Amino acid sequence: MSDSAELSLPDQDIKLPVIVGTENEHGLDITKLRSETGYITLDSGYGNTGSCKSEVCFINGEKGILRYRGYPIEQLAEKSSFVETAYLLIWGELPNEQQLADWSSLLTEHSNLHEGLRFAFNSIPPQGHPMATLSSMINAVSSYHPELLNVSSDEDFRQAAAKLISKVRTIAAFSYRQTVGYPVRYPKPTHDYCSNFLHMMFSKPYSGFEADPDLVSALNKILILHAEHEQNCSTSTVRMVGSSGANLFASCAAGVCALWGPLHGGANVAVLEMLGRLHAGDMNVKDFMERVKNKEERLMGFGHRVYKNFDPRATILKEAADIILPKLGVNDPLLKIAKELEEIALADDYFVSRKLYPNVDFYSGILLRAMGIPVDMFTVIFAIGRMPGWIAHWYEVFRDPSARINRPRQIYTGSTERDYTPIEARS
Ligand code: SDX
Numbered sequence: 001m002s003d004s005a006e007l008s009l010p011d012q013d014i015k016l017p018v019i020v021g022t023e024n025e026h027g028l029d030i031t032k033l034r035s036e037t038g039y040i041t042l043d044s045g046y047g048n049t050g051s052c053k054s055e056v057c058f059i060n061g062e063k064g065i066l067r068y069r070g071y072p073i074e075q076l077a078e079k080s081s082f083v084e085t086a087y088l089l090i091w092g093e094l095p096n097e098q099q100l101a102d103w104s105s106l107l108t109e110h111s112n113l114h115e116g117l118r119f120a121f122n123s124i125p126p127q128g129h130p131m132a133t134l135s136s137m138i139n140a141v142s143s144y145h146p147e148l149l150n151v152s153s154d155e156d157f158r159q160a161a162a163k164l165i166s167k168v169r170t171i172a173a174f175s176y177r178q179t180v181g182y183p184v185r186y187p188k189p190t191h192d193y194c195s196n197f198l199h200m201m202f203s204k205p206y207s208g209f210e211a212d213p214d215l216v217s218a219l220n221k222i223l224i225l226h227a228e229h230e231q232n233c234s235t236s237t238v239r240m241v242g243s244s245g246a247n248l249f250a251s252c253a254a255g256v257c258a259l260w261g262p263l264h265g266g267a268n269v270a271v272l273e274m275l276g277r278l279h280a281g282d283m284n285v286k287d288f289m290e291r292v293k294n295k296e297e298r299l300m301g302f303g304h305r306v307y308k309n310f311d312p313r314a315t316i317l318k319e320a321a322d323i324i325l326p327k328l329g330v331n332d333p334l335l336k337i338a339k340e341l342e343e344i345a346l347a348d349d350y351f352v353s354r355k356l357y358p359n360v361d362f363y364s365g366i367l368l369r370a371m372g373i374p375v376d377m378f379t380v381i382f383a384i385g386r387m388p389g390w391i392a393h394w395y396e397v398f399r400d401p402s403a404r405i406n407r408p409r410q411i412y413t414g415s416t417e418r419d420y421t422p423i424e425a426r427s
């Protein structure tokens with residue numbers, strides 16, 4: 001296989017180096033294209049463009065493969081914990097017992113919020129969207145911990161990463177308590193990551209609370225499945241913002257904002273709304289699918305830029321829903337509707353020809369709802385899960401001596417040069 005490709009342009013030819021990844025992905029290195037030819041490339045949505053080299057996550061969309069640092073997602077979802085998976089994503093190796101114990105206790109140490117920050121929640125209207133609260137409070141954390149703004153060593157980074165992963169859970173829970181009018185419940189040092197989150201979310205002011213082990217296990221699995229996904233919109237946003245030298249908190253707060261969109265992390269909410277409309281009888285499933293094929297509706301939770309086969313996370317979440325809902329004594333009619341939609345889509349050429357399969361968001365909302373998580377918190381749960389992935393990618397940019405500020409080019413299609421027109425001469 002040649003290590004370069006010949007590009008024949010109207011007025012010249014240029015050799016472009018071929019770059020090959022460890023999983024045999026091939027790319028053309030166009031770093032010198034503009035300086036040597038004056039040409040740039042155009043790829044709206046970046047469907048064909050690699051923005052970086054990365055060691056964090058591998059996806060083969062055609063085969064439905066997802067691996068974190070080489071470990072298959074199916075094995076991690078089955079055998080790991082979110083805290084252990086976060087360590088793996090950030091530092092590249094599964095921790096030994098001592099490393100895991102140190103990492104867990106660091107997260108426990110940083111689980112609470114500065115009291116000043118706690119009172120900041122009082123100024124947020126209860127009806128405010130939790131993703132707005134999350135992104136603003138992540139930046140606010142760095143105001144109370146200015147030492148986090150200048151990460152200059154691995155230890156600085158480790159502290160900042162621990163604070164962010166641990167506190168994002170507390171911010172989410174405090175934000176929820178604000179909306180339901182409950183006093184906040186402080187994290188308990190005796191609880192593990194997921195049990196503590198459920199405690200802070202659901203403990204009543206007047207009674208104790210012990211999280212159902214099935215709930216804790218389901219939350220661990222959901223967070224692991226959402227922890228990382230290479231150059232998705234929000235992770236690319238974190239890398240983009242981090243490339244300017246912006247601190248970890250500002251970069252991840254920007255990631256929260258990108259994740260909020262209904263085409264990205266907000267899709268799990270849109271799926272519930274879609275299933276709810278069908279359950280309410282607005283229209284039947286077959287008519288809805290006809291509207292989708294006429295492009296009058298979008299089948300939320302379906303399709304993916306990379307997966308042109310099953311999203312392995314959807315498969316795991318569907319299996320988890322079949323196990324956990326009965327265990328929780330939940331019989332959600334929306335699960336039946338979701339399966340009906342999937343069955344129709346997988347047998348209909350409109351979807352098959354476009355390689356549209358269920359993605360991570362198709363079943364996650366049904367599980368979260370069964371666990372008692374309010375719908376407007378679904379994307380917040382996604383953000384809590386994705387935090388280690390964002391941090392791992394920010395760290396790759398931070399440590400890369402060859403990293404440059406991300407600054408894409410464009411093809412200008414606006415007005416050509418013209419002179420200023422005095423206002424009296426304008427029509
Ligand atoms: C996430 O990137 C990631 O990794 C993201 C994520 C992660 O972990 O970070 O995996 C999380 O964001 C999952 C995706 C959640 N979003 C949704 O479920 C929203 C519904 N899905 C779509 O909007 C869409 O599939 C996207 C946004 C996910 C992907 O969009 P693309 O790659 O730009 O695909 P496209 O819009 O160019 O669609 C190609 C064709 C079009 O039809 P034609 O013009 O060829 O006739 O497929 C059709 C689209 O109309 N299509 C759909 C569809 N998705 C694509 N038709 C109906 N329903 C859909 N959901």
